[in-house]
Amino acid sequence: MASRQFLTDEQWAVLSPLIPPPKRRADGRGRPVEHNDRAVLDGVLWILRTGAAWADLPDRYPSYATCFRRFSQWVKDGTLRHVLEALALDLQARGDIDLSECFIDGTFVVAKKGGRKVGKTKRGKGTKLMAIADAAGLPLAVHTASASPHEVTLVEATVDEIVTVGLPERLVGDRAYDSDPLDEKLAVDGIEVIAPHRKGRVKPATQDGRVLRRYKRRWKIERLFAWLNKFRRILTRWEYDDHRFTGFVHLACSMILLRRYL
Incomplete structure (x- = not known):
């Protein structure tokens, strides 16, 4: 029989202090808590990793209604983002997060049911998932938006989602991030944007070959998206x-950080 648990004892020992117990109503009404947080989180992780519908959750986990309800509560009260932030801050304190050279990129996610933050593109309706990775490719920030706007307009909002103390010293991106106005805005916060110039650029070049050597390591953000894509619900x-x-993305990033944490 397949294992009931996705989380190891070591992983749960790290996560359990970060997940608040479910709240009971002040009047004592409502359903009693029937399952512990670890069993529920294992069920949510099964959905995250398989990409299956909630109703297809196997019987070895708590009911799909329980898992969905608890997951929705964790999203609403910010628990999943708090878990990601706590893991990142602890890794940073241990010296395992490197902000000297970070990478940014975005990917298109098809949205089957529509909703907020869904836009039309040549590839159909979808959402843009933006991410920033540190020098080792670990996730530092994720941001979701409509797929319609250009990625360069989403950079500042993505930077605002960084979960570590301090900001990147250098932010490396592809040609989509070649923007003098963006360079000026991020420079105010001490961030140097490094991106190859677009073809046909009218204004004088602002970067030379020495700086662009860092662009060769941009594969690290591509690897982060490859890691995220293993979680099929994303x-x-x-x-x-x-x-x-976004809650699913935060949870996936937390699982990636756990690999470095333990």
Whole structure:
């Protein structure tokens, strides 16, 4: 029989202090808590990794209604983002996060059910998933938005989602991030943007070959998206509520950080 648990004892020992117990109503009404948080989180992780519908959750986990309800509560009260932030801050304190050279990119996610933060593109309706990785490719920030706007307009909002103390010293991106106005805005916060110039650029070049050597390491953000794509619930957005989709992304990033944490 397949294992009931996705989380190891070591992983749960790290996560359990970060997940608040379910709250009971002040009047004592409502359903009693029937399952512990570890069993529920294992059920949510099964959905995240398989990409299956909630109703297909196997019987070895708590009911899909229980898992969905608890997951929605964790999204609403910010628990999943708090878990990601706590793991990242602890790794940073241990010296395992490197902000000297970070990478940014975005990917298109098909949205099957529509909802907020869904836009039309040549590839159909979808959501743009933006991410920032540190020098080792670990996730530092994720941001979801409509797929319609250009990625360069989403950079500042993505930077605002960084979960570590301090900001990247250098932010490396592809040609989509070649923007003098963006360079000026991020320079105010001490961030140097490094991106190859677009073809046909009218204004004088602002970067030379020495700086662009860092661009050769941009494969690290591509590897981060490859890691995220192993969580199949992120490959396609089935959530009408964009906050729940972002919650799945936060949980996937936390699982990636756990590998470095332990």
